[in-house]
Amino acid sequence: MRSDSRFRVFTDEEWARIQPLLPSNTGRRGHPFGDDRRVVEGIAYRYRTGIPWRDLPREQFGPWQTVWKRHRRYAGDGTWDRVLAKVLGDADAAGKIDWAVSVDATIARAHQHATNTTRPEQDTGAGSNHKNLPWAEIEPAGHGIGRSRGGLTTKIHQAVDGRGRPLAMIVTGGQRNDGAMLMGVLAEIHVPRHGPGRPRTRPDAVIADRAYTSGVARAELRRRGIKAVIPEKRDQIAARKRRGRRGGRPPGLDKDAYRGRNVVERSFAFAKQWRGLATRYDKLAITYRAGATINAILNWLRHIGDTL
Structure with a gap:
């Protein structure tokens, strides 16, 4: 890969942190992958610019087919979720995670190149924990694309720490209700600990807007010992009075x-600086979510720098 910085997303220091965590560097059987950095930079560059896979500069990233196949593989086997989990575990061990967690969702318009697939008209695209598998390993029936007021859209539901760094995310159709996904998003929080002990999955508090104010959600948060920082809707206040x-x-x-x-x-604003996330061009929900996960990893690395 040439040294032209226009084509690089990760700094040398950031790359040094994630390279050992990739499958070709962790005891993978078979022929080792070649030139990991060139391929991964190609994946990130595609999401940053929003260009078609076929238009990736070959001189910089090699054959576009290689970049796409590696992205599809890493998206399907949960590689990027494992990398994010390792970064989160290191950050938590260093006391860098603020466990006052905020939850919200953002909509992205689905480009016509993402929608020419067979799908149920009203499938929500919420496939989390099907058959006890992590979200990243499941392609929902509707590919996470639904029909809402904005047309064919997809929605990223995300939980971030108190400084706006992503902890977990789920992709659904754009018509999916935000509040209905609250517990699903929280269930995806999985921060491993250094040494013995179970991964941390429970925030100290959940901060969310009125879309998340259902009695079911409040009861579940109370059962788990999580402080709810969620205002009531006006009709709920009137009914109670x-x-x-x-x-x-x-x-x-x-x-x-x-x-x-x-x-x-602010976390969504950072993610949507990548044109391939602001507009969805991916046919598959797992590959689109993998792009958002790479962006989340970069978000953490940019914030914590050399403190880990």
Whole structure:
């Protein structure tokens, strides 16, 4: 790969952190993959620019077919989720994760190149934990594309730490209700510990807007011992007041903590600087989500730098 920085996404230091975690460097059987960096930079460059796979500069990244096949393989076997988990584990061990977690979703318009596949009209694309497999290894029936007010769209549901770095994400159709995906997104948080002990999966608090204010969600958060920082909807407030004493007490809201919810919006703003995430060109939900996961890894590496 030539040294032209226009074609590079990862710095040398960032690449040094993720290279040992890739399958070709972790005891993989068979013929080893060649020139990992050139291929991975090609994958990231494609999502950063939003160009078709066939238009990847061959001089910089080699044959586009090689880049695409490696991306499809890494997306299907959960490679990028394992890399993100390792980065998160290192960050947690160094005390760099703020466990006041914000949850929200963002919509991306699906380009016509992403929609020329057979799919149910109203499939939600929520395939998490099917047959006890992680989300990354499942392609949902509708490919995570649905029909909403904006047309054919896809939605990224994401949980970020208190500084806006992604911890977990799920891709669904654009019509999928945000609140219905809350527990699914939280179930994807999986931060391994250094040494003995189970991975951490429980935030200290969940901060979210009114779309997540259902009684079911509050009850589940309370059962798990997670503080809910979620305001009530106006109709819920009115219904409770109409019932008088039988309506019960209003749920508490930590207004100071709620002011920090904007970090999830900043995380989406960072992700959508990559044109291939701002508009979905991928036919497969797992490859689109893998691109978002690479962006999340870069987000963490840019924030924590040499502190790990």
